Amino acid sequence: MTEVIVLEKVKSALNRVVENLEKNRQYLNDLDSPIGDSDHGESVCNAFHKVKEVVSDSSAQDIGTLLQEIGRSIIFSGGAAMGPLYGTAFMDAGTALAGKKDLSREDLVKMWEAFAKGIQRRGKVELGDKTMYDTIYPSFQVLKQAFEEGKPLKEMLQAAIEAAHQGMESTKDLVSKRGRSSRLGERSRGHIDPGAASSYFIVEAFFGSLMED
Amino acid sequence: MTEVIVLEKVKSALNRVVENLEKNRQYLNDLDSPIGDSDHGESVCNAFHKVKEVVSDSSAQDIGTLLQEIGRSIIFSGGAAMGPLYGTAFMDAGTALAGKKDLSREDLVKMWEAFAKGIQRRGKVELGDKTMYDTIYPSFQVLKQAFEEGKPLKEMLQAAIEAAHQGMESTKDLVSKRGRSSRLGERSRGHIDPGAASSYFIVEAFFGSLMED
Amino acid sequence: MKKFINRPENLIEEMLAGFVIANANKVRRLETERVLVRKDAPVQGKVGVVTGGGSGHKPAFIGYIGKGLVDAVAVGDIFAAPPVQRAYEAIKASHGGRGVLLCFGNYSGDVMNFGMAQELAQSEGIEVESVIVNDDVASSPRDRMDNRRGVAGEVILWKVAGAMAEEGADLQKMKEVGERAVFNTRSMGVAHTPCILPTSGKPSFEIGPDEMEIGVGHHGEPGIERTKMMSADQVTELLTLKVIEDLPFASGDEVTVLINGLGSTSLLEMYICVRKVAEILSDHNIKIYRTYIGEFFTSLEMGGFSVTLTKMDDELKKYIDAPCDGVHFVQH
């Protein structure tokens, strides 16, 4: 496997994200039922459905521009809480990669840092608040660490996926501090956060796809 | 058993009517569900609850006046379809017995004829229309026949109760021509008419009570 | 039974107490009888408009009390016509010297009780006329129209009669136009979920988890047919076509459309359905003059809705358009 990621690869990874979310639509709705309003699967799927169109219609020549277009699409026509959050994350990730036609291992870390910080800045969220950030931020940390340890791309991605999974699982025992579930106090404990789950499905499909030869 | 019915006897028979209806309140509601609006038990019980008060408060010195008071009570404060029907029946029965302090076997026939005709005139109803009239009219016919055959009071009453029961049962196979169920056409078949049933409970308790020594 | 009530036997009295408190600016209760009237009733020099029937249909009947609508309502028990005395007191309380128009649905209980009350009032010299609503096309064939139930079409009659009375029309004219409004009005409903009778805790009818009753009455009376659930468009087409062919409504007609929720069907669903009604009417070259959509005449929390069409003429347009200020029906 090459250590460089090209535009086409990013495109097919994004399409895999859409498919993975679609596959988990009802599961995400169900997670959003006990501590939210049961729409998370619908909302992410509707927004990412449009992502698929952007990917196929985009005339972007570089990865940064493509991710910005995706971010704009999600921000402007996504809606729900997840729209501004994922939209900002993609937008900021694109900005961090301005002009890049392919991504080095380092670029990948930069991208994911911007993605995580995008969620943080839009959601004014911290680690442990029981949100999607609890999936995204650990996956960034691990990705960065693996990079600094000189691990090959595949191992970096694999480690990030695992961290995302753990991050998602970690939300189960947390009390929510942000978003709709933050009103439930102790009653929010014992349930995986739907946004943490959709974030995991994004990481799983995106990084998983990038890992393939 | 004496062949003459005194005012006090009528009063206790009326109280028994109220009790019998009360006992069958839910059954009457249930009969009114498939072909009506589920309120028949409530409506008759509410109206006859007031009958009990009239009986205990009445200063009437004769049976005719007592029945007229009861008829007025049901007409004026009974409501539903059954109110005007039973109210008119009692009113007309009372009128037929004007001034009577006790009832002979013949008076009983007169009373019941007026009762049946009261329902007919108020409801513009005929035999076979699948209404309370299908209980009341046969019970009158049989009562009259038993009287003409010289049967003793007890046998007259027993025969009338049986005829009322058969009359009620007969409504099961009929298609309704009057009242709420008349819109159902063939779909009204197969169900006992709730009014025919409440009429049976009236006859059963009233005549049954008069039969006791 | 999941209902917010206290003791079932106090249901109506407690509801009325709340109603009078909440709407003290528009209604009051007669001291002697369970009759609610416009606060300023009897309005002198105006024909009184009286209605009533069993309870459980809110906003009908008492929600229509107000200027340009109904003057007095005789309130029955759940699904039970009000008794004679009550109907009679409603007539008396709304008589402002120019007589009273009774507007009620075609149910033997209402016909008998209001009929006897009317006779009683007439015998005391009050001029009283009745207009009986029989708009439910599912409740008898066309040649037995006089046997049909009155359903949501009653709202149209109250609107027209109320506007006429406010304008100063006389009783005979109101009866004439009111009867035309009724004749021009046809309805049909559907339900998939019964209401629960608060007195007994039992459902008003039995129905399967994927079934609905076409042509249901608004006390849960069976209609024409028990079928499987259909899509919004299919149900709407079925109801609307039956209604159209009944009058029949014809090319070039103008109609008022009333989509009535029976209790727990969401406005969202009803708007999906009204879209289809409009499509069908347009296909028939029938023009929509005005649309009412919401809960106008319910059956407690029954799930379902009905479609009502009224053929308009210049006179009916005028009275449908007139402002009114009812408790639960306000129009500028």
Place this chain on the structure above:
Amino acid sequence: MKKFINRPENLIEEMLAGFVIANANKVRRLETERVLVRKDAPVQGKVGVVTGGGSGHKPAFIGYIGKGLVDAVAVGDIFAAPPVQRAYEAIKASHGGRGVLLCFGNYSGDVMNFGMAQELAQSEGIEVESVIVNDDVASSPRDRMDNRRGVAGEVILWKVAGAMAEEGADLQKMKEVGERAVFNTRSMGVAHTPCILPTSGKPSFEIGPDEMEIGVGHHGEPGIERTKMMSADQVTELLTLKVIEDLPFASGDEVTVLINGLGSTSLLEMYICVRKVAEILSDHNIKIYRTYIGEFFTSLEMGGFSVTLTKMDDELKKYIDAPCDGVHFVQH
């Protein structure tokens, strides 16, 4: 799932099509976005009032479009805040030269989407302010009021802001009085039956046959406590006391009472409950200024209701009393 719909993915579009047809005299739809506006929007020389949120709350939000109320609504999917573009177009479409007031509920989705739309519009020179409704006392303790959900109290804000705009008030004044109206408004709800999400066919929450959720949100979010069903008086007392002690409302206060049905709770039940509200208020020497009762902000066909109190002052009285002519909210 017993619902009158066609394909779930067409739900909102079909509903809007029906809405625009049925209410063509009052509303129109923007061509480019899923935004509904007052027919004559933008009204020149008047501050625009904009709201919006997820669908499924009818008559909210679009039923409040009209004179003396809301100018434009950004329509989201079922229970999903509308996206930025839509909120932005709503702002633009209602801007009549004197700026725009955004009035919406305190949900992170709405706050972020409307917030970004506001910034965008401001960057183009449109003056925009926001008033965020957080009236649900069950949704956070008093010291975390900024985290509370907005529920039926939104209706009070629309009424006040709409009346002020109609009267010609300026944006800053509207923000100030609007925020006071919100601060003075406290609500709490209860539900015993979830709605069914039309997209998935699943209930919005699980609940036992004799249970209810105290303090429920109007998307079915859990509240404070899961309890056994109680009598109308018990539930009403529980809700009303929590609401009273929150502001706290005090002896001598005058309040507007809003009893809001969440979808399938009958008006009959709500009137039984409002009777108890009045009793409790009277015990506290709190005077009822006006009462609204009905379905103002539903959760599809959820079973339950909420109690809202707004402490009145002379200014709020004036705007609550002002006439309005919304699609589903009309006042003389």
